[in-house]
Amino acid sequence: MAARLLLLVVILCSAVIIASSTSQNKNKNNSLPLPVPDGPDPCAGRRIHIRRLPASFNTHLLLYCATAFPLADPDSKSVPACTSLANHGLGPRTHNGTRSWYRTDARLLEPFFHRRLLEHDCLAARPAQADAVFLPYYAALDALPYVLHPDLLNSSALHGLPLARFLARHQPRVLARRHGHDHFFLLAGTAWDYSQPHDADPRWYGTTSLLRLPELANFTVLTLESRAWPWQEHAIPHPTSFHPSSLPRLRSWIARARRSRRTALMLYAGGVSRPSRLNIRGAILAECANRTSAVCTVVDCSAAACGLNPVAYMRPMLNANFCLQPPGDSPSRRSTFDAIVAGCIPVFFEHAAARMHYGWHLPRGRYDQFSVTIPKESVVMGDVRIADVLAAVPEDKVARMRERVLEMAPRVVYRRHGSAADLREATKDAVDLAVEGVLRRIRRRVSALESGHPDAIYELQDDDDDSDGRT
Incomplete structure (x- = not known):
């Protein structure tokens, strides 16, 4: 088993190194894409340098899968961790x-994002040439020992400190040039799990203080769920299991979702244990218990039954008109993005569930066109019945909303690395939109610094995508 694990890690590490070498050689041999004669530079404002980090900050962390993943998922029925x-x-x-x-594990979005960024068409071989600097730091994987090993629990405030020290002493001019405002990295988790105060006593189990490190305060951090106020964070979609590699495959799936017979009014996919206190999940389960399957379908995802098994929930989602998205341990849910991919209209119970997070991918001004919001208080404390509200939506409006949902789907999908040119040219996926958003934000910050108006750094007008949701 150990030999097979080592071979797997070596293969993955080699692939990343080869891809990185290929990308760097491309930039060395061809430099950056040359401006078109008498035309604009296609890479103006889009050049990214991928910082070379010691393997202890990325590929070596993949070794944790054999020991840490089973500890994190003791009841998991999923495939073996590695x-x-x-x-x-x-x-x-x-x-x-x-x-x-x-069978995609969201914790491995960091190496996948790294791999995809190696395909960026405007990579810069040197930081001085770049508009932004990407740190291929697998932060969520680096957090696992701190949150799972009892002996390291009281050291969780140290998470990320070795990276900060490395950046400060190794080529310090790269960091000092723009005070870190041009740096960004991905954190495959919710920001709340990495924002524990350094002086918390006792330490909060399962969390670290990475986002509290002053040395990283100016970096842009992509998370799966952001907090409402920190200006350096921005949320990107939870990864689904759908990763098309060509335009025909994307279109084929969208066509299937469009023509699917929707025999159930609404669906809830999630844990089915009744909460100890009254809340929206308990209210949903109570209502569904008194409804037929044609009105409410429940998919039991307890004990990680749905985590890496998309068949368990995607088929029921294809058969439902509306997919209920109640908040759980945190406001956002991966299920929201699974539902969008399935053409199942999301039903939210608070704005924090998605509207407050994913402005680069799901334009805030268009939520009413592709989703329904029912205040959770009216369900839990009032006499509102979810099924009654949804059944009252006219059929023609349901059809229009589903069409808008399917228009949004390519924006939240992470297409496969090495995908065909037709797919890359036809639509922007979750990685494309995340990179564009980061570059917009960094350009604004750098412009504010260079113009002598540093206060403008803290403005967030650029957080929403202004492309009107079109791909």
């Missing part, structure tokens, strides 16, 4: 015949 490393973090295919569906 199998998730396949396909640069997308995980193994759900079955041999597919080229689009994978």
Whole structure:
């Protein structure tokens, strides 16, 4: 087992190194894409330098899968932990015949994002040439020992400090040039889990203080769920299991979702244990218990039954008109993005569930076109019945909302690395939009610094994508 694990990690690390070497050689041999004669420079404002970090900050962390993942998922019925490393973090295919569906573990979004960024068409070989600097730091994986090992619990405030010290002493001019405002990295988790105060006593189990480090305060951090106020964070979609590699495969799935027969009014996919106190999840379960399956379908995702098994929930989602998205331990849910991919209209119970987080991918001004919001207080404390509200939506409006949902789907999908040119040219996926958002934010910060108006750094007008949701 140890030999097989080592071989798997070596293969993955080698692939990342080869891809990185290829990308660097491309930039060395061809420099950056040359400006078109008498035309604009296609890479103006888009050049990214991928900082070379010691393996202890990325590829070596993949070794944690054998010991840390089982500790984190003691009741998991999913595939063996290290199998998730396949396909640069997308995980193994759900079955041999597919080229689009994978058993994706969200914790491995960091190596996958790294792999995708190596395909960016405007990579810069040197930091001085770049508009932004990407740190291929696998932060969520680096946090695992702190949150799972009892002997390290009281050291969780140290998470990320070795990286900060490395950046300060190794080529310090790169960091000092713009005081870190041009640096960014991905954190495959919710910001709340990495924002514990340094002086918390006792330490909060399962969390670290990474986002509280003053040395990283100016960096842009991409998270799966952001907090409402910190200006350096921005949320990107939870990864689903759908990763198309070509335009025909994307269009084929969208067509299937569009023509699917919706025999159930609404669906809830999640844990089914009744909460100890009255809340929106308990209210949903109570209502569904008194409804037929044609009105409310429940998919039991307890004990990680749905985590890496998209068949368990995608087929029911294809058969439902509305997918209920109640908040749980945190406001956002991966299920929201699974529902969008399935063409199932999301039903939110508070704005914090998605509207407050994903402005680069799901334009805030268009939520009413592709989702329904029912205040949770009216369900839990009032006499509002969710099924009654949804049944009252006219059929023609449901059809229009589903069409808007499917228009949003390519924006929240993470297409496969090495995908065909037709897909890359036809639509922007979750990585493309995240990179564009980061570059917009960094350009604004740098402009504010250079113009002598540093207070403008803290403005957030650029957090929403202004492309009107079109791909």
